[in-house]
Amino acid sequence: GESVGLHLPTLSVQEGDNSIINCAYSNSASDYFIWYKQESGKGPQFIIDIRSNMDKRQGQRVTVLLNKTVKHLSLQIAATQPGDSAVYFCAENIPAAGNKLTFGGGTRVLVKP
């Protein structure tokens, strides 16, 4: 069925390095994508979003890239900090399915000091 998935379940990063988290989606009709960060014992926290009419969006230390040709989404975190350690989820919205986000399985990012 339609799904959002991630390539790497765990990513270890040296503090100060850049992180790249990848996500593949399978529904070409998806029009909106969001990256969420979830720390242990907490709910998902919005990081950044992008609509399908864009291919890049930047926030504070984060950049989301969207490649609709290969249905690929990535989150880049610049100068990774210990506070970035968490599980990151990408989510997609499929208009025909109503306004409900479909989440991928998550990537755990571990920042090494």
Place this chain on the structure above:
Amino acid sequence: GAGVSQTPSNKVTEKGKYVELRCDPISGHTALYWYRQSLGQGPEFLIYFQGTGAADDSGLPNDRFFAVRPEGSVSTLKIQRTERGDSAVYLCASSLSNTGELFFGEGSRLTVL
């Protein structure tokens, strides 16, 4: 309150019992969502309210699950005859409209013994 509030934060119950989980959304948010998250997985959609009505309940796994939002604000997720497989974190989210960013609560962790 400032964010989405969920109670209880933890609930332990016995198989076969009835459980209610409460969600208090951000004031003024018309859309409210319930998701379920199992360990190591992304949140799975259960039901979505627009105002008082359930706009989409396609994610409810079976008829033991039911949710209400009688006054268009607080919502209660009700689970009858709980089973061990119902053990998960139940997340609530709200948004200003049905196309806006979802703000998640910290979840209610349900353990069915």
